[in-house]
Amino acid sequence: MQQNVKDVPAVAMPDATAMKRRRIILSAVAITVAIILPFVVKNFLIFQLTLAMVYAIAILGLNLLTGFNGQFSLGHSAFFAIGAYTAAILMDQGEVAYYWTLPAAGAACMISGFLFGLPALRLEGIYLALATFSLAVAMPQLLKSSPLEPWTGGVQGITILKPDAPFGLPLNSDQWLYIFTLAVLIVLFAAAANLIDSRTGRAIVAIRDNSTAARSMGINVSLYKSLTFGVSAFYTGVAGALGAIVIQFVAPDSFTFVLSIGLFVGLVIGGVGSIAGTLFGGLFVLFVPNIAEAISKGLAGAVYGVILILVIYVMPSGAAGLVRLIGSKIARRTS
Amino acid sequence: MDLFLHQVLAGLATGGIYACMALAIVMIYQAIDSLNFAQGEMAMFSTFIAWQFMQWGMPYWVAFFATIAVSFAAGVAIERVVFKPLRHASLLSHIVVFIALFAIINSVAGFIWDFTIKSFPSPFGTQSLFGSGLISMHDTGMIVVTLILLVLLFAFFRYTRIGLAMRATAENPESARLVGIRVGWMVALGWGMAAAIGAVAGMLIAPVVFLEPNMMLSILLYGFAAAVVGGLNSPLGAVIGGFSVGVIENLAGTFIPYVGRELKLTIALTLIVAVLTLKPSGLFGKVVVSRV
Amino acid sequence: MTGPLLTVRGLNAFYGETQVLHGLDFEVAAGGITALLGANGAGKTSTLRALSGMIRATGEIVFNGLSIGGRATEEVARLGIAHVPEGRGTFSRMTVDENLQLGAMTRGDRAGIAADMERLYGFFPKLDQRRRQQAGTLSGGEQQMLAIARALMLRPRLMLLDEPSFGLAPMIVAEVFDILRKLNASDGMSMLLVEQNATAALDFADQAYLIETGNLVMGGTAADIGRDENVRRAYLGY
Structure with missing residues (x-):
């Protein structure tokens, strides 16, 4: 009995450094595969994968807000649009180089997100969703x-x-945009992981778990909530700018609430509160509607819906939840 | 002034549509404590069923009540088949399933009945009321039916034991179980009722907006807005909210210069958000009193 | 006194993967009052929740000759077990009247329900003055009374009471126990009581068990338990 009690925490919680090391190895493998990929697949698939990464960045923005801070949003298509239009207008009328439009789009969205976050402070749950x-x-x-x-x-x-591609690199523009997007994605994902691990991140999560307790711990709940809204919009705005560059076109009807709902679906399917899960979310949002269309043209929507429901049945807490579950089962078996 | 009055009446007429939808939304909110994003599509599908019944030669009122019955059963079935297994899933997962239902129902309706616009008859006639040219017979009929539904629902929740049990289930499922209420069935019943009310809404709305798979998109949005402005736990608030959203939308479209027509929806929504910021539980929502 | 109304053998209960009860054996006699004593977190509330099917449990639970282990909460209530939960669980948005109506949800006899309501309002005159008031606006003591009254509307054979004295002034505690005692005497209703207030509980009950970290460590008549040296020192404070 004594022995048992001692064993359990050791299995359930491998020490932090081992976990960190495992995470770094996994990330390195993933990045290597991601870099090789554009040289072995067709251009159209490269384009699609680039878009999936764009969505993943946007979903990560939403995840920072919903998954880590507990605030709902069905409005992130708006920030995506602001980012996309900022980039397009700067390139079209200001003749600004495409890479400079990303920080500009991010900043524009951060400001609008922060401002929208102020009235949103008074709203919760379904009201904030509306x-x-x-x-x-x-x-x-x-x-x-x-x-x-x-x-x-x-x-x-x-x-x-x-x-x-710059510097005369031997890449076609699809490959180059893929690499460029991948680089942005890695930087933004690493930044998000660091943010969540920091003091600020702990405050953000504490607000989600219990805002009254967070307030009594001296956390400025209003400021952090609006700031999270700003950071979340920043991510989604950068994604919007990248999306505009990759698709080479922006129009109002690409940014309807359907996009918001897509991002939301990606968030839940990937795993609420999981940074790596958003990658899966991005892939799901991009590819599953196409798969549904391939299965049945007339009933594409129905097929998509059925896939969605089945996925929720199989993994009610998203891909990240499923991975965690399998991980803990393996850990228990090996112990 | 005449223009103003006319716009108010026209707003009340469209407001009747929103009120009807909002009532269905509040209904399901009472039962499941969440908004059902597929509700508009459910109502649309019901309306197609009524249309099909009439195509097969049923008289209007027979088709009307048969559709309500079918919709009720379908609502119960959706809860039992789709949502019962997800009882312990998170709210976010539920919302994804609503989105999935939305996609499925919309796509199946388009597949069966295609996307061309169909006209749907009105039982009240389309001529203008008393020849005034201000509001049509159908609009009036729609408002009256909405008000009758409201009274019936009020009586149901207030005076019947099942209504009381449903309210208890929504407020505190755990305590409801402890007094022996079969909570699962109450939720299913709520789905059935919401589907039935949605069917009524759809059949009343269809003569105005025409029948097609996407007919409910913007109406659902206005219905949500109306329900939220009125207060999600108040059927009366939902109806008042529906009428006010209709009137505001019309007045804004007419009297706010320049941006009016184009941004009608935006203005209505901005107003709603403003109301919510000032009064977060809606105009008529009950503030929950609790002692710590 | 006849045989036991409730017999529990080898009751284990779990919150998720964590086991919180380890093989509990106890009984509640028909017409008897049994108290479960123990410190905060010992597993008293979990025991009641396991009986009501609110948490996952294994083992044998026999009520009135019927095995009720694994049944849904609402079905347990329908068999005549009324559970007054921790934190009272009143419907705070509803009126006092409606709360009592809900308590009788499993019954069909309108006249009987109306008569019982009047009888209970006689027991709890404070509630009688507040029939149309939202339950959420009542004081702590009144809410506790409402919770008990609502449970009684079920006409239960067995009541599960979770800390009825919690957060109440001593005067009110005495009043609540007084009413419960009357009901036990007049209706022969059995009770399983969970209490941290061991003095009040031992005074009230005829049987008592002591529970520590999910295990029963002692059981006997309330008088014997109250005389035990260790119990006195640890739980009664003298």
């Missing part, structure tokens, strides 16, 4: 509206040019 959903519905209409037309191009949208 408020953010309103933002998502309003965004395409705003983009189409006549006062903004000189910049946004109205319903027509803006077409931009695809960048070539």
Whole structure:
């Protein structure tokens, strides 16, 4: 009996350094595979994988807000749109180099996210969902509206040019954009992981778990919640800018609430509160609708819905939850 | 002034649609403590069933009540088949399943009945009420039916034992079980009722917006807005919310210059968010009193 | 006194993967009052929750000759076991009247229900004055009374009481136990009581068990338990 009690924590919680080492090894393997990939698959698949990474970044932004801070959002398509349009307008009218549009888009979204986060402070759960959903519905209409037309191009949208690989690298532009997006993704994912591990991150999570307790611990709940909204919008905005560059085109109707719902689905399927899970979410959002269409053209929506329900049955806490479950089962068996 | 009055009446007429939808939304919120994003699609599908019944030669009112019965059964079935196994899943997972249902129902309806617009008859006629040119017979009928539904629901929840049990289930499922209420069945019943009310809403709305698989998209959104503004635990609030959203939307579209028409929806939604920020539980929502 | 109304053999209970009860054996006599004593976190509440099917449990639970292990909470209630949970579990958004109505949800006799309501309002005059008031606005003592009254509306054969004295002033505690004693005498209703307030519980019960970290460590008549040296020192404070 004594022995047993001693064993359990050792199995359930391998010491932190071992876990960290395992995580670093896994990341290194994943990155290596990701770098090799664009040289062995077709261009169209490279393009799709690039988009999946773009979605993964956007979903990570949503995850910071929902998964780690406990705030709902069905409005992230709006931030995605702001990021995309910032990039497109800067490239189209300001002739700014594409890589400089990312920080600009991020900053624009961070500010708008922070500002939207202020009134959102008073709302929770379903009410916050509706408020953010309103933002998502309003965004395409705003983009189409006549006062903004000189910049946004109205319903027509803006077409931009695809960048070539720099320094005479022997890459076609699909491969280059893939590598570029991958680099941005790695930086942003590492930054998110560090943020969550930091003091600030612990405060963000504490607010999710119990905001009253967090307040009594001296955490400025309002400030952190709005800031998280800003950071979350930053990620999604950068993703939007990347998306604009990759697709070479922005138009109001690419950023309807359907995109918000897609990001939300990716969040839940990937795993709420899991950074690595968002990668799976990005792949799911991009590929599953196509798979559904391949299975049945007429009933694509129904097939997609059925897949979604089955996935939720099999992994109610997302891909990350499933991996955790399998991991703990293996750990128990080997002990 | 005449324009103003006209716009208010027109707003009340569209508000009737929203109120009807909002009522169905509040209904299911009472039963499952969450918003059902597939509710609009369920109502649309019910309306197609009614249309099909009439195509097969059923008289309007027979088709009307048969559709309500079928929808009720379908609502119960969806809960039993899809949601019962997910009882312990998180709210976020539930929302994903709502989205999935949305996609399935929309796609199946399009597959069976295709995406062309169909006209749907009104039992009240479409001529203008008393020849005034302000509001049609159908609009009036719709408002009256909504109000009747409201009264029936009020009486059901207030005076029947099952209504009481359903309220108890929504408020505190654990305590409801402890007094012997079969909570699972109450939730299923709530789904059935919500589907039935949604069917009524769909059949009343279809003569105005025409029948097609995407007819409910924006109506559902307005219905949510109305329900949330009115207070999600208040059927009366939902109906008042529905009428006010309709009126606000119309007045904003007419009287706010320049941005009016284009941004009608945006303005309505902004107002809603403003209301929520000032009064987070809705205009008529009960504030829960609790002692710590 | 006849045979036991409730017999429990080898009861284990779990929260997720964690086992919180380890093979409990105890009984509640028909018409008897049994108390479970123990420190905070010893497993008293878990025992009641296991009986009501609110947490996963294994072992044998026989109520009135019927095995009830593994049944859903609502089915256990329907057999005549009324559980007054920790934290009272009143429907705070509903009126006092509606709470009592809900207590009788398993019954069909309208006249009997109305009569029972009047009888209970007689027992609890404070509730009688607040029939139309939202339960959430009642004081702690009134809520406890409401919870007990609601449980009684089920016309249970056995009541499971989870810390009825918790958070109440001593005067009110005495009042609550007084009413419970009357009900036990007049209706022959059996009770299983969980208490941290060992003095009050031993005074009230006829049988008692002591529970420590999920194990029963002692059992006997309340008088014997109250005389035990260790119990006195650890739980009664003299």
